[in-house]
Amino acid sequence: MFSQFFGAKPNRTRALERHVPPPYMREGEFEKPPVYTACPSPCADDQPITLTRYLFLYGFFFPIFWIVGVAIIFSPLRPTPEWETGKSEEERQKFLAEMRVSELKWAKRCLYAMVALLVLIVVLVTTFVLVRR
Numbered sequence: 001m002f003s004q005f006f007g008a009k010p011n012r013t014r015a016l017e018r019h020v021p022p023p024y025m026r027e028g029e030f031e032k033p034p035v036y037t038a039c040p041s042p043c044a045d046d047q048p049i050t051l052t053r054y055l056f057l058y059g060f061f062f063p064i065f066w067i068v069g070v071a072i073i074f075s076p077l078r079p080t081p082e083w084e085t086g087k088s089e090e091e092r093q094k095f096l097a098e099m100r101v102s103e104l105k106w107a108k109r110c111l112y113a114m115v116a117l118l119v120l121i122v123v124l125v126t127t128f129v130l131v132r133r
Contacts, residue, residue: 048099052106059110063117069110072103 055069077100084092 047102047105048095050099050103050106052103052110056106056110056113059113063114066110066114066117069107070114073107073111077103 052069052072055065055072059066059069077096079092079096084095087095
């Protein structure tokens with residue numbers, strides 16, 4: 001009687017009772033999910049973080065940093081004598097080579113960003129001068 005007063009339909013409640021989900025399985029009666037392993041992502045950056053990377057990123061706020069980043073292309077990577085003292089000479093050389101590759105990658109990005117900025121400035125100035133005539 002109350003259900004009819006509030007608008008419930010008797011046949012609707014019976015239809016809902018027929019579609020009850022199955023009961024949960026007990027512990028141990030179900031198949032365990034597969035184990036997933038980490039897959040290396042192409043965008044995962046496993047290279048060491050270098051100064052040149054920060055110069056590239058902060059160059060968007062102060063483009064002079066890009067010039068300094070480009071200068072790193074021409075400077076050799078020389079570690080201090082106490083750098084990574086806990087590692088063997090072979091490990092240090094391997095890590096140094098990885099750092100140099102990373103530095104060169106970010107230094108080239110600094111170069112590309114600087115060239116793009118200069119091209120943009122030249123195009124804007126040329127456009128402005130031609131429009132003013």
